[in-house]
Amino acid sequence: MPAREQEIFDRKIEEEIRIEPKDWMPADYRRMLIRQMSQHAHSEIVGMLPEGNWITRAPSLRRKATLIAKVQDEAGHGLYLYSATETLGITRDEMIEQLHAGMAKYSSIFNYPTLTWADIGAIGWLVDGAAIMNQVPLCRASYGPYARAMIRICKEESFHQRQGFEILLTLSRGSEAQKAMCQDAINRWWWPSLMMFGPNDDASPNSRLSMHWKIKRFSNDELRQKFVDACVDQVKTLNMLLPDSEIKWNENREHYDFGEINWEEFYEVIKGNGPCNRDRLEARKKAHAEGAWVREAAAAFAAKKNDSTKHLMYGSHTTS
Amino acid sequence: MEAIPPRENWPLWEVFIRARQGLDHKHAGSLHAADAQMAIENARDVYTRRNEGISIWVVESRYIHASSPAESGSFYDPANDKVYRHPGFYHLPDELKNM
Numbered sequence: 001m002p003a004r005e006q007e008i009f010d011r012k013i014e015e016e017i018r019i020e021p022k023d024w025m026p027a028d029y030r031r032m033l034i035r036q037m038s039q040h041a042h043s044e045i046v047g048m049l050p051e052g053n054w055i056t057r058a059p060s061l062r063r064k065a066t067l068i069a070k071v072q073d074e075a076g077h078g079l080y081l082y083s084a085t086e087t088l089g090i091t092r093d094e095m096i097e098q099l100h101a102g103m104a105k106y107s108s109i110f111n112y113p114t115l116t117w118a119d120i121g122a123i124g125w126l127v128d129g130a131a132i133m134n135q136v137p138l139c140r141a142s143y144g145p146y147a148r149a150m151i152r153i154c155k156e157e158s159f160h161q162r163q164g165f166e167i168l169l170t171l172s173r174g175s176e177a178q179k180a181m182c183q184d185a186i187n188r189w190w191w192p193s194l195m196m197f198g199p200n201d202d203a204s205p206n207s208r209l210s211m212h213w214k215i216k217r218f219s220n221d222e223l224r225q226k227f228v229d230a231c232v233d234q235v236k237t238l239n240m241l242l243p244d245s246e247i248k249w250n251e252n253r254e255h256y257d258f259g260e261i262n263w264e265e266f267y268e269v270i271k272g273n274g275p276c277n278r279d280r281l282e283a284r285k286k287a288h289a290e291g292a293w294v295r296e297a298a299a300a301f302a303a304k305k306n307d308s309t310k311h312l313m314y315g316s317h318t319t320s
Numbered sequence: 321m322e323a324i325p326p327r328e329n330w331p332l333w334e335v336f337i338r339a340r341q342g343l344d345h346k347h348a349g350s351l352h353a354a355d356a357q358m359a360i361e362n363a364r365d366v367y368t369r370r371n372e373g374i375s376i377w378v379v380e381s382r383y384i385h386a387s388s389p390a391e392s393g394s395f396y397d398p399a400n401d402k403v404y405r406h407p408g409f410y411h412l413p414d415e416l417k418n419m
């Protein structure tokens with residue numbers, strides 16, 4: 001009875017009642033969630049690569065410890081999201097196969113290289129900052145497991161942004177070379193961070209449907225604007241500049257105007273032609289392949305233990 | 321390349337965490353692990369990186385049986401018309417204290 005089921009589903013969405021895994025849901029809602037949530041999970045996992053690049057070269061023990069903790073968190077975020085996506089009837093293996101086959105997307109931002117230590121600061125401030133903008137409203141997503149995973153993630157994200165900003169702040173108060181390094185990182189990460197919010201609203205039909213189903217709560221452009229407004233103020237503390245001469249307070253809109261994003265670049269990166277797309281996928285596939293023996297050994301060990309407990313149970317009649 | 325076919329991969333476990341002594345274990349999420357020991361260790365790494373728990377339970381997801389949301393109307397029906405199970409059902413004079 002899809003008509004009646006549809007009615008119940010629509011009423012739940014309308015009344016802000018969360019949809020749970022065993023509830024009936026339209027096939028397109030399920031498809032959209034699987035796509036969005038698995039992309040999100042992949043982004044957390046691939047997102048570890050550009051930062052992992054700097055763990056061994058972090059300038060102090062404190063920086064090394066915090067960077068490891070941050071990257072660990074991102075692994076955790078990936079796991080929360082893979083588990084939440086699995087409740088929709090896809091396995092983690094299938095999702096990972098899709099990623100490795102190049103069929104699944106992840107955030108375009110992780111296809112840019114981390115050239116200097118300052119990039120780790122810029123990633124924390126801008127990339128995690130943009131992610132937080134996106135993720136906070138997702139804590140109210142209509143799909144229960146997604147919303148719950150996002151609540152957990154958001155609690156952990158604010159440390160990520162603060163540690164990044166602290167890195168930049170330290171550099172911004174350092175030598176001329178350190179200041180230059182700080183500004184250079186901001187210059188390179190600013191525009192790709194704005195692209196993280198996705199295409200403009202009029203070019204994003206998916207986003208409209210996602211808002212209709214209350215998965216997303218704000219449009220791409222609304223979130224991007226919030227992010228710009230916040231960063232324009234924050235960059236002053238760093239005494240640095242955002243690389244956009246068109247940023248200007250707009251009295252009527254009560255928001256900052258900003259320049260046009262290079263959408264051509266955005267679509268090229270999405271298509272797989274960014275500076276690091278190939279490297280990232282290769283690194284993921286290599287890590288997965290090199291971990292195969294661990295998975296095998298653990299499975300073999302578990303099977304062996306299972307056998308010996310069975311033997312014990314059937315051999316003696318002492319189980320209570 | 322992949323030695324273990326997907327079907328034989330690690331089972332799914334549900335994780336329950338007691339946040340503090342005196343509280344119930346509460347469902348925290350799920351994860352994959354080869355066995356119970358690994359599930360507990362992974363749960364520690366995934367769900368208690370910031371002292372969120374002092375005790376972890378794991379149970380393989382396939383052992384959890386759930387009521388069906390489709391029947392929730394009739395299933396909980398027996399409780400619907402028994403308002404007399406709530407204290408507010410009983411009308412007593414205001415001068416009555418400590419009750």
Ligand SMILES: [Fe+2]
Nearest residue numbers: 044073074077
């Ligand atoms: Fe994250």
Ligand SMILES: [Fe+2]
Nearest residue numbers: 074128157160
């Ligand atoms: Fe993060």
